[in-house]
Amino acid sequence: MQAMIPSSYRIQKFIKETQDTFTIELKSIESKNGFTFEPGQFNMIYIYGIGEIPISISGDPNKSGILTHTTRAVGIVTKEMAKLKKGDIVGIRGPFGRPWPVREAVGNDIVIVAGGIGLAPLRPVIYHVLENREYYGRIILLYGARTPQDILFRKELEKFRSRLDIDIIVTVDRAIKGWTGNVGVVTTLIPRAPFDPINTIAMICGPEIMMRYTIIELIKRGLGKDKIYVTMERNMKCGIGFCGHCQYGTEFICKDGPVFSYKEIEHLFGKREL
Amino acid sequence: MKAFIVEEKNILNWLSKLLQSNIKVYVPKNVEDYSSYEQIEQIEDLVLHQKRPEFSFKNILFPQTESVLEYTIEKNWVKTNPDLNYNSTSEEKTIIFGAPPCDCASIIALNHVFLSEPIDIFYKSKFDNVYIIGLACTNPEPECFCTSVGSSMTSTKGSDIFLTPLSSKSNSGKEYLVEVITTKGMELLKDYELQVQKSNKKITKNAIEEIKRKHDSKYESQILPKKDFTQNNQTLSENFYSKDWEEIGITCFGCGVCAYVCPTCTCYDLVDEYESGCFRRCKNWDSCGFANFTLHASGHNPRPTQIERYRQRILHKFTYFTEQVGMTMCVGCGRCTKFCPVHKDIYEVRSRWI
Numbered sequence: 001m002q003a004m005i006p007s008s009y010r011i012q013k014f015i016k017e018t019q020d021t022f023t024i025e026l027k028s029i030e031s032k033n034g035f036t037f038e039p040g041q042f043n044m045i046y047i048y049g050i051g052e053i054p055i056s057i058s059g060d061p062n063k064s065g066i067l068t069h070t071t072r073a074v075g076i077v078t079k080e081m082a083k084l085k086k087g088d089i090v091g092i093r094g095p096f097g098r099p100w101p102v103r104e105a106v107g108n109d110i111v112i113v114a115g116g117i118g119l120a121p122l123r124p125v126i127y128h129v130l131e132n133r134e135y136y137g138r139i140i141l142l143y144g145a146r147t148p149q150d151i152l153f154r155k156e157l158e159k160f161r162s163r164l165d166i167d168i169i170v171t172v173d174r175a176i177k178g179w180t181g182n183v184g185v186v187t188t189l190i191p192r193a194p195f196d197p198i199n200t201i202a203m204i205c206g207p208e209i210m211m212r213y214t215i216i217e218l219i220k221r222g223l224g225k226d227k228i229y230v231t232m233e234r235n236m237k238c239g240i241g242f243c244g245h246c247q248y249g250t251e252f253i254c255k256d257g258p259v260f261s262y263k264e265i266e267h268l269f270g271k272r273e274l
Numbered sequence: 275m276k277a278f279i280v281e282e283k284n285i286l287n288w289l290s291k292l293l294q295s296n297i298k299v300y301v302p303k304n305v306e307d308y309s310s311y312e313q314i315e316q317i318e319d320l321v322l323h324q325k326r327p328e329f330s331f332k333n334i335l336f337p338q339t340e341s342v343l344e345y346t347i348e349k350n351w352v353k354t355n356p357d358l359n360y361n362s363t364s365e366e367k368t369i370i371f372g373a374p375p376c377d378c379a380s381i382i383a384l385n386h387v388f389l390s391e392p393i394d395i396f397y398k399s400k401f402d403n404v405y406i407i408g409l410a411c412t413n414p415e416p417e418c419f420c421t422s423v424g425s426s427m428t429s430t431k432g433s434d435i436f437l438t439p440l441s442s443k444s445n446s447g448k449e450y451l452v453e454v455i456t457t458k459g460m461e462l463l464k465d466y467e468l469q470v471q472k473s474n475k476k477i478t479k480n481a482i483e484e485i486k487r488k489h490d491s492k493y494e495s496q497i498l499p500k501k502d503f504t505q506n507n508q509t510l511s512e513n514f515y516s517k518d519w520e521e522i523g524i525t526c527f528g529c530g531v532c533a534y535v536c537p538t539c540t541c542y543d544l545v546d547e548y549e550s551g552c553f554r555r556c557k558n559w560d561s562c563g564f565a566n567f568t569l570h571a572s573g574h575n576p577r578p579t580q581i582e583r584y585r586q587r588i589l590h591k592f593t594y595f596t597e598q599v600g601m602t603m604c605v606g607c608g609r610c611t612k613f614c615p616v617h618k619d620i621y622e623v624r625s626r627w628i
Contacts, residue, residue, distance in 0.1 A: 003392040005343060008352055048345065048352050049553050051546055053571075075571025089352050234576065235568050237544045240392050243560070244541030245567060247586070250594045271514065273582040 003240050006046040006091025007031070009067065014085055018150050021117060022082055023058065023070040026090065034064030035092075038099035039124035040231060040259045044239040045069060046091030047084075051077045054236045054254065056121035057095060061128055067092065070120040070152070096239045097258050100125050101229055105201040109137040111193060113214050115144045115186055115206025119152045121231055122205050126160065133165055137200075140167040140193050144186030144210070148172055148179045167194060186210065190217035197222035203259075205231045212269070215262055225263040232257050232265070249274055275454045277477050282322075282448040285437070289371060290317035292462075298368040300334060302327040311370060322372060323439075325413045326607070330377045330537035331370050335384060335400045336559075338534075342396060342544070343555035365403045369462070376420050376607040378408040378432035380537030386599050387540045396557065405462050408433030410489050417608025418497040419621045424504045425606060427493045428486040434459035438489055451477070451485050498621050501628060504602055507593040509627040514585070522623055523581030525616045526563065532587065532610035532618075533561035538603050541567075562586050584618070592624055 009026035016022050028035065037057050046052040053075070059068025073082040084090070102125060110129060114122050122141075129136050141160075145151045151170060161168045169189050171182035182189065187210070202218050204211050211230045218228055234246035234253045241255030249268040251257060268274055293299055293316060302324040303312035310329040314320055344355035381401075388397035411420075411427040420426060430436040430453055438451040454460055494500070513519075533539040543560035546553060560567060563583050569575045577583050595603035604620070611619045 004395060048347055049546060049548065052544060052555075078571065087350060089350065091352075233570070235570055237542070237560075241390065242387060242394055242540070243543070244562065244590075245543075245560075247562075247590065247594070250597050273577055274586075 003093060003096075004238070006044070006052070006093045008089050009092045011084055011086055011088045011090065012066065017070065017152055020074075021070060021072045021152060023068060024081070024084065024090075025059070026067040026069070026092065027065070028067075028092075029089070035067045035095075036064045037061060037095035037124075039102055039128050040100035040121060041095035041097050042121070042239075042258065043067075043069065043092050043094030043096070044236070045077075045081070046093070047077055047080050048089065048091060050080045052091070052093075052237075053077045054096075054239055056231075056258075058120040058123045059127075060131075061124050062131055070117070070123075072117045093239060096254055098256065098260075100203050100231075100259050101201060101261075102128050105129075106135045107137070107199070109195040109200040110139050111195050111200055111202040111218070112139075112141045113143075113186060113190070113202065113204045113206070113218075114141070115210040116146065116150065117152065118205035118207075118210075119143055122203060123153065125203060126166075130160070130163070130166065138167065138195055139165070140195055141169070142186055142189045142193060143168070143170045144173070144189075144206070145170070146173050148176055148181075169193065185213070187213045187217050190214065190221060193221075195221075200227060202228045203231075204229065208233075215269075225266060226261050228262040229259055230262060230265075230269075231259045275456070275460065277451060277453045277482055279440070279449050279477060280452050282450060285450060285452070286317055286320070289320070289369075292369060293317060296366075298366055300331060300368065300370045301372050302374075311373070320371070322409070323412045324372070326374050326376070326411070326415065328609070328613075329535060330380060330607070330609070331373060332380065332384070332537050332539075334368065334370065335381075335404060336388070336397055336540065336542075337557075338559050340396060340557045341554050342557050343553075345553050346551060347553065365399050367403050367405070368400075369405045369407060371407045372409040372437075373406060373433075374411045374413075374607075375408055375425055375427060375429040375431065375433075375436075376411070376418070376605040377537050378406055378436075379420075379425050379429060379605045381406060381432035382601065383538040383595070383599075383603050383605070384540060386595075405434050405458055406432060407459075407462075408436040410436075410438040410486075411493060412439070414493050414496045415608060415612065416497075417611040417619075417621070418606060419501075419503075419608060420606035421494065421497065421500040422503045422621070422624075423602045423604050423606040426486075426490050428489050430455050435462065438485055440485060441488065441492075451482060453482070498608075501625060503592060503604070503606075503624050503628070504596065506628060507596045510589055510593045510624075513627050514589075516627075518626060519585045520581050522618070523579070523584040526580040526584045526618060527616070528561075528563045528565055528580050528583065529615060530561035530563050531613045531615070532620075533563060534559060535609040535613050537605055537607060537609075538591075562590065588620070588623055 008029045013025040042054045042056040055069045058070035073079045175183045232253045236246045237243040239254045241252040246253040300311040309327040311331040388394040434456045436453045440449045541560045543558050568577045591603040
């Protein structure tokens with residue numbers, strides 16, 4: 001891997017997920033070795049001639065042949081990405097960053113709390129724990145989306161749910177006709193979620209404000225600060241701790257994160273405009 | 275490592291030999307209406323004990339703009355320019371001669387950033403070929419405060435070889451204390467033998483210290499009073515929400531000159547350019563003072579105004595970097611104060627929380 005120079009990947013499949021989110025599946029042009037990563041790591045994705053952005057890997061860490069990214073069309077680069085199709089080329093640098101603590105979580109219950117597109121960086125965790133099911137206790141996914149149409153990976157969530165060895169609870173901010181599930185923010189699901197607070201690792205990804213309230217609820221349930229993990233976001237350029245854009249106090253989110261335990265960043269997390 | 279006393283003319287002879295052997299030599303030099311480190315072709319172009327240049331030599335190691343990728347887009351294919359295949363042999367040997375200790379010290383901060391894993395190959399290819407010959411400061415400016423960040427007019431930090439002029443007894447033969455600091459410095463002397471035979475006076479450690487103490491005390495009074503900016507970094511973080519920041523930051527208009535003239539500011543942007551069929555990805559200097567530095571695609575900006583941006587600059591230099599690396603990310607050159615259009619004084623700001 002050359003950390004500063006992108007290598008070319010070709011799009012094998014373009015999947016429209018919801019109205020504004022999509023998944024691309026990529027295969028390396030230059031190498032046959034496949035792409036290995038750990039759940040929670042990200043790549044710098046370069047749209048030639050347009051620009052480069054960090055996007056977490058949303059695929060299965062056990063399938064190294066295909067590299068999967070899911071994102072929402074928001075900025076200049078993602079809006080261009082949304083126009084890509086099968087056969088197009090993108091540049092990839094990575095994988096970068098510290099992963100989710102799936103190894104440390106062995107023997108524990110796992111609570112995954114995701115908001116919106118925040119489910120994408122956590123999907124590799126779900127794949128990993130389901131493939132190594134015997135090493136973990138209860139697995140609970142609490143997922144909040146804006147509306148039922150905005151639920152990401154809906155079919156796959158239904159498939160996971162049918163396994164019966166994972167609890168999936170979904171809530172939406174705004175319901176539509178025909179929705180019989182939960183309505184309300186994802187934090188309302190925490191008090192009744194079936195996990196043992198003494199032996200639980202929580203992994204959270206969503207907007208900062210959602211993560212803040214989720215942490216409060218989890219601590220109320222008795223989780224230790226060192227058992228709660230979040231993934232942070234900042235503008236990034238280099239992805240490897242040089243360019244300074246993602247500096248977060250003493251930490252560089254690209255290099256020291258993006259996954260942090262709440263204990264590590266508690267003193268930074270509450271700071272406004274850091 | 276090694277130290278001796280050498281006459282000035284011998285140093286100049288040596289440098290002129292280096293010049294003849296196709297080594298690039300940069301020295302502090304006045305160019306039209308500004309001064310910076312400029313390449314010289316002959317020894318006659320060298321003026322010793324110049325005023326400190328307005329720009330540091332940062333751009334030699336970390337250019338203001340630099341191509342990191344060049345390519346053309348063909349049908350379903352991206353063709354990259356293989357000439358940009360960087361390694362240490364692709365750069366020429368370069369000597370930076372006569373740099374003041376503040377600029378030399380900046381190398382240590384730059385190395386901490388760019389030579390940490392996974393190493394910036396663009397920086398390393400240059401650094402490996404750059405030799406720094408520092409010269410004791412004889413022209414301090416009113417904004418200087420190097421003694422407050424753990425340095426001095428004779429500090430050898432960052433230099434491969436360091437020269438201190440001796441207070442001459444006569445005008446005829448000016449002499450220098452030559453200290454060889456690094457193996458790189460040794461290498462320079464080995465390849466191009468410095469003519470030391472005649473004046474190879476043995477010198478003791480005490481004598482070296484005495485020469486430097488004397489030199490320092492001569493100029494110390496010309497710079498800002500010594501304070502300790504290397505300690506108590508926590509006091510800055512503790513005052514994160516101080517009302518002072520508002521007063522300090524409100525007049526900043528984010529021009530970024532402080533970062534551009536700073537020898538240790540390392541933030542960069544990656545920008546795409548296009549010219550007649552060819553795309554370029556450039557590594558350009560950036561500044562945490564710019565409004566879009568932290569701007570997210572969503573429109574959210576974690577540091578929404580100049581108040582937070584200026585605070586970030588100060589905290590990075592004196593708290594975050596110091597906590598991580600054990601030194602300030604500031605060499606006390608005072609350039610940012612000198613060039614700030616609203617006269618924001620870094621020394622004064624840092625002094626508020628000691």
